[in-house]
Amino acid sequence: MGNRKxxxxxxxxxxxxxxxLDNLAAAGVRPEDVDIVVNTHLHVDHVGWNTRLDGRTWVPTFxxxxxxxxxxxxxxxxPANENRSVLGRGNQNVFEDSVTPVHQAGLTHLWEGSHRIDKNLRLALAPGHTPGSSVLALESGHDRALFVGDLVHTALQIAxxxxxxxxxxxxxESRATRHELLGHAAENNALVFPAHFGGHGAAEVTRNGSKFAIKEWAAFSPIS
Ligand SMILES: [Zn+2]
Known part of the structure; x- marks a missing residue:
């Protein structure tokens, strides 16, 4: 969300x-050490920490x-494009205080289609939740993970x-993308990381006809 917005x-x-930021520091991460920030989409609750308030100015956090x-x-x-959104004014101020400052600082890369970060990490468009929603795929050896943003908000949307x-x-479009990506995760044994699940936060999924099921929750400690 960011602070003071x-x-x-x-x-x-x-x-x-x-x-x-204190939690990041406790994990050994200083803002100046961060080299990549991924915004899966530009909803209010996914871009807030792009910036922080310095005096009266929003500056890049990283x-x-x-x-x-x-x-x-x-x-x-x-906002200059005056598009209508199902959020109504729910994203009000967000572009101005959390996107424009990093763009004006020359720190954004606006990608289209797909974008490879390195040999293990690749971003791909996953439209529907927002027109330019995206997912981040991680491949390491035989391990696969898919960070799906808001493709699903609750486990109900897997079932x-x-x-x-x-x-x-x-x-x-959101339904079609959800079917496609959950199917991809099930077929490739990719751990699914949604943005809003509580507790363990990630799960293996299996196909169940035209639906899906949770095979196993990730063996992480619940986030407190
Ligand atoms: Zn969202």
């Missing part, structure tokens, strides 16, 4: 003061990073992949 249409997310975002989402959410969240901009 004005979110008039999401009061519970407004003017927050969280310990995110000054040495390249911020990866899709050109499609960048253009869709740019019932036809079910969209109320935040999906393009319902039919």
């Amino acid at each position: 004005e979110r008039p249409y999401s009061p519970v997310w407004s003017r927050l003061d969280t310990s995110y 000054p040495n990073a390249t911020y990866l975002m899709t050109r499609r989402d960048f253009e869709f959410w740019d 019932e992949p036809e079910t969209n969240s109320c935040f999906c901009e393009a319902p039919a």
Whole structure:
């Protein structure tokens, strides 16, 4: 979410003061050490820590990073383009305080189609939840993982992949993308990492006819 951001249409997310950067420091990560930031999409709750307030100015939180975002989402959410959204004004202020500052600092890379970060990490478009939503695929040896952003918000959408969240901009496209990517994960034994699951946070999925099921939750300690 970021700290101290004005979110008039999401009061519970407004003017927050969280310990995110302290938590990163406790994990041994300094902001200047971060070289890549991935925005799977440009919703309010996925871009907030792109920037922090320095005096009265929003500045990049990670000054040495390249911020990866899709050109499609960048253009869709740019207020200058006056696009309508199912969020209504739910993303108000977000582009201005969390996207424009990193773009003006020359830190964004607006990719199209797909983008390879290195030999193990690759981004691909996964449209529907937002026009330019994306997923991050990790391949290491025989291990596979798929960071799916908001392709699913709850485990219900694995069991019932036809079910969209109320935040999906393009319902039919969102369903098709969910089917395709959960199918890909099931067939390739890729661990699925959604952005909003609590507890273990990631799961192996299997195909169950036209639906899917959780085979096993990842063996992580629950996040407290
Ligand atoms: Zn979202």
